[in-house]
Amino acid sequence: METVKINDITPGDLPWKLRYDASRCTLCGSCVAACSFRAIEAKVERRRMIFSEGDLPDPRARFSAVPVIKQVNSLKNYCRGCGICEKVCPNDAISPVRNPDTRHPIVTRCAGGDSIKRGGRKNITGSPRTLDQLRVGRISQMTDPSLDAQRHTFDMLAPFGRTLPAEELPLKLGSDGTLISSGQTPPVSWIYPVIIGDMSIGALSWRMWEGVAMAVAYLNEECGLPVRMCSGEGGVPSRLLKSRYMKYMILQVASGHFGWNRILKAMPDMVEDPAGVLIKIGQGAKPGDGGLLQAQKVAEHIMAIRGVPKTDLLSPPNHQGLYSIEESVQKMFLSFNAAFKFRVPVSIKVAASSTSVSVFNNLVRDPYNIVGGFFLDGIDGGTAAAHEVSLDHTGHPIVSKLRDCYLAAVSQGRQGQIPLWAAGGLGKTGDLAADAFKMMCLGANGVFTGKLILQMAGCIGNDQGRCNACNTGLCPAGITSQIPALAYRLDPERVAENIVNYFLAMDQELKKLMAPIGNSSLPIGRSDALVAMDKAVADRLQVQYVC
Amino acid sequence: MCRIGAIKSKNYTHPSKALLLMQSQQKGHDNSGFAMVMQDLGGIFEGYKHLPTLSMACTDEGLNLAENILHEAGFRRVLQWVPETFPSDELDIIAMPNYVFQTFSYPKSCKNASQEEKEELLLDMRLKMRAVLEPEDQGYVYSFWPDVVTLKEIGDPRDIGTFFNLWEPNKNFTAKVITAQCRQNTNYDIVRYAAHPFFLQGYTGLANGENTFYQKNKEMQSNLHRGYIGFESDSQCFLYSLHYVHRQLKWPLKYFKHVITPLPFTELNNRDDAEQLMVIRQSLANLEINGPNTIIGVLPDNTMFTCCDAKKLRPVVVGRTEDTVAIASEVCGINEILPDRDWATDIYPNEREVVVINEELEIARWKQ
Known part of the structure; x- marks a missing residue:
């Protein structure tokens, strides 16, 4: 015995x-x-x-x-x-x-x-999702007709870039009675209201990244949906930097500044401007925690792109040298705006937090009009690697925080001047159109999503602790692995096909939600179109309570 | 669905014409009220075109309060017209005790004031009177502006016409521009302020429809100008946007259309003025309208126009004779007051059009 x-x-x-x-x-x-x-x-x-x-x-x-x-x-x-x-x-x-x-x-x-490290998402679920307590409850019927999702046209684009108040527009009246431009305005792109969120080429396998990039190109060039993709921190392959597809890519810079040496060196050879620059201050799934790419994922090509040797790559939790909003605006925004000669919108991504509104208010009041977007990332998002304690116990839900930021802008008459983009568990139930639509009604100009894209590609992880091993480099689906044998499990064309099809389905579903409320353009801030079946949610979000 | 109507004439026209214009469209509205704005006044007001006229419905106490405010500010009454009313239990009207139409001279302090300063003063006075009368429901101040008279009442428009004896044409109470509407607000509470047409600093607006971007418009406009208040009706937003674009931003009228129903991005990007239209669309996205709407507007120089929502979900028709142009939701209204016109020249504006009628009654169709 x-x-x-x-x-x-x-x-x-x-x-x-x-x-x-x-x-x-x-x-x-x-x-x-x-x-x-x-x-x-x-x-x-x-x-x-x-x-x-x-x-x-x-x-x-x-x-x-x-x-x-x-x-x-x-x-x-x-x-x-x-x-x-x-x-x-x-x-x-x-x-x-x-x-x-x-x-x-x-x-x-x-x-x-x-500490325990893992990938994936928050695995502690509490109350039912707020977004599921909301319904699109204002249906056009007698006083205004609902539209026809199939036959009517819809203008489904969202701004990415700083918008000036009308009285500050550099317009003057020409002799022929038309307005002519008398100065420069900040760059603004009108893009599809769903951005593929920032997942780096180190976090994803090169085949996954390629699949996503292919999907984005296809959506733009064959489907007419101007979807943008954010590179994530860590740089971009030179071949892409110098290609015409750069225009679909939002370049990210985070606190580690990984990959920016290569980006800066490629600038003289770029044939297209990137779609934008996103400065990542924080991430919703692990706020206050820096980026983490563990050594086992730092393969040879990742070392080359990032310009670092094989080692754990840790981005500090904050941007060293930026200790105030003013510095952030002056130094980073100005420099990145200047790098592309003020042709490219520069935006900022922060983790949703109790203090988000203060940050947003400060940026909204920025006198240089230089902040091109406020990306607010809530808990419930995904991450390729983080400490479990951060994943499960830090963070702030996105819905009320997004609403707070929007209402803060409304109270100052500045809504829309800095576009609000929201993320953090959107599409968690698999239905991104509904979540995106509700977020827009609450004030988001658009949403961004990352985790769901992985799931489109075939990720078998979930929020109950299944898999969640993105950090190990051993992704069984080949999505977040740099090991060739695993990466080759993934067919990039199939990834692209799945993503394209999902976006086409979502586009239809967005129209199916816009039509009944009689909207031809996106319902930004139309909280009157929503009803809440929970009194606390209704009060908090300032929408009608129904039962 | 409500119905709206407007008359612009070379001759001074009695409001009975406006009642007739609206009466034949009565199946389309619920006969719950009557409201009209008369501009470019004739009759007893003709000699006072440059002095502000107060249009108000109020209690005795309300009248006192309002007059005191104006007197304190230095305004002196130069003309008072009290409409003769014919009350009867059989009339469907919820009348107020007093209907005040008084013309005032400007305070002496305004002797060297610019036109703009005077216009700001008039607005301030109206807002002040409204604020004082509102809490105890002592009256409704509709307009305080030169050459403009406003009447709004709750009840059956026919009976309101009888009550004020508006069915009988006479030469004392006339105008060259009359806009009218025959329905109380249905979407929100019934309050006198909620009835179209709305008036602000020389601009008049009325609309037939449902502005589904009401909340967005309202949230934006609340911070744009002190005169953008009330919001008792979603249609007030059209007037405020018109005022903002044309008066505050000083943009030509055609940009009003670009603001409320911007061109789809695909069309916009192909235009020579794409750059300007794009920044306008961006900056004023919150003034965009959605839902079915027809709008009639009048500018301070009495230019009248009409335009529709981006999908043309509400009707409107413009008919004309040599000396009169009429706009109505339904052609039967125009048939009633301009029976001898050449109906083949009637205009049914499309969704990308602004139809503009100038002082000479020339009708222009602007393509957006």
């Missing part, structure tokens, strides 16, 4: 346990080969069988060695529940099962003396 070793790791301590049916298993080995986490292995078990063959009991023992698939009892190679084994099993002999009695959060900390 074995000694009981309390502190040994066993499947009962881990978040997922294997269901394995040896009688169905053909021992083909597909599951072991496919498990990118090495969480299962082929083993031989010693079996003892007692049998009796005569008329009278005559127990005998027979020993045999049986090849089986077993879960690895390891805190390093533990099962993430991704289910790839199940996908490849021809006989349905194996699948992961969630272990409600997991001790993983404790034993991992005890064993490692280090």
Whole structure:
């Protein structure tokens, strides 16, 4: 009899346990080969069988060695529940099962003396989603006709760039009675109201990134949807920087400034301006925490693009040298505006926070009119890597914060001057059109989304702790991995196709929501079109309460 | 759906014409009120064109309060016209005790004031009177402006006409520009201020429709100008946008259309003036309108115009004779007052058009 070793790791301590049916298993080995986490292995078990063959009991023992698939009892190679084994099993002999009695959060900390890191999203769900408590409740009927989503035309574009109040527009009356321009206005692009959010080329596999970029090009050039994609921090391949597709790309600079050396060097050879610059101050899924790209994902091409050796890449949580709004406006905005000769809108992304309105107010009052967009990122968004404690316990929901910022602008008569773009768990239920529409009614000019794009590509992770291993570089779907064998699991063309199709479906659905409220253009700030079925939500968001 | 109508004539016209214009369209409105603005006045007001006339419905106390405010500010009454009324229990009208139409001379302090200073003073006085009368419901100050008279009442327009004896044409109470509408506000509370036409500093606006961007317009306009108040009706937003674009920004009228119903981006980008139209669309996105609407507007120089929403979801027709142009929601209204016109020249404006009638009654059709 074995000694009981309390502190040994066993499947009962881990978040997922294997269901394995040896009688169905053909021992083909597909599951072991496919498990990118090495969480299962082929083993031989010693079996003892007692049998009796005569008329009278005559127990005998027979020993045999049986090849089986077993879960690895390891805190390093533990099962993430991704289910790839199940996908490849021809006989349905194996699948992961969630272990409600997991001790993983404790034993991992005890064993490692280090914080738990993972990818994915917040995995603590509380009350029902606010957006699901809202309905589009003002339906045009007798007094104004609803429109026809199929037959009518809709103007579905959102501004990206600083808008001046009308009295400050450099317009003067010409001799022929028309207004002529007498000066420059800040650059503004009118783009599709859903931006593909900032996921870096280090966080994603190059094939995933390529698939997203292909989708964006296709949406623009074949479907007529001017969708923009944000590069994420970390730079862009030179070939893309110098290509005509640059115009669909919003370049991101974050506190690590990774990749900007290469971008600056490519500027003389750029044939198109980028769609914009997004300065990332914070991220909703892990506010106050810097970027994190772990060494295992820093492959050779990533080193080249970022201009750094193979090591953990940590962006500091703040932009060193920027200690006030004024500095942010003066130094960064001015320099990045100047870099592209004031032809490219420069915007800022911050994590939603109790203090967001103050930040927004300061930017709105910026006398240089230089902030081209306020990207507000709430909790519930995704991240490729973060400390679990940040993911699960920091952050601020996006809905009320977006509304607060919009109403702050309204009270000053400055709504629309800095476009508001919102994100953070939008499309969590798979239905981005509805979430985007409601956010626009509450005051967002548009939304941005990242996690959902991964799910379009085939990400099998979810908000209940499934997979969430983007940080390891072992993404079983090849989406967030730089290992060629894994990355090649992903077909970039299929990724592009899925994203394009999703956007086309979403476009139809947005029209299906605009038509009943009788709107030809996006319903920015039309909170009168919404009703809330929760009194607290209604009061907080200043929309009508219904029951 | 309400109906709207307007008359612009070379001759001084009695409001009975406006009643006739609206009466034949009565199936389209619910006969819940009558409101009109008369501009370029004839009759007893003709000799006082440059002095402000106060149009107000009020209680006795309200009259006192308003007169005191004007006297304190130095305004002196030079003309008073009290309409003869014919009350009867059989009339459907919720009348006020007093209907005040008084013309005032400017305070002496305005002797060297510019036109603009006077215009700001007149607005301030109206807003002040409104603010004082409003809390205790002591009266409604509709306009205080030179050469303009406003009447608004709740009830059946026929009975309101009978009450004020407006069915009988006479030469004392006439104007060259009359805009009218026969319905009380239905979307929001019934208050006298909510009835079209609305008037602000020489600009008149009335609309048939539903402005589904009401909340956006209202939130924006509330911060744009002290005169943009009330918002008892979603249609007030059209007047305020007109006032803002034309008077405050000093942009030509055609840009009003570009503000409220901007061209789709695809069309806009192909135009020579794309740069200007784009910045206008960007900066004034909150004044855009949505939903079905027809708008009639009058500018301070008595230019009249009409235009529609971007999808032409509400009707309007313009008919004319040598000396009169009439705009109405339905052609039957025009048939009533201009039966002998050449109906083949009637104009049914499209969604990208502004139809403008100038002082010489020349009709221009501007393509947006």
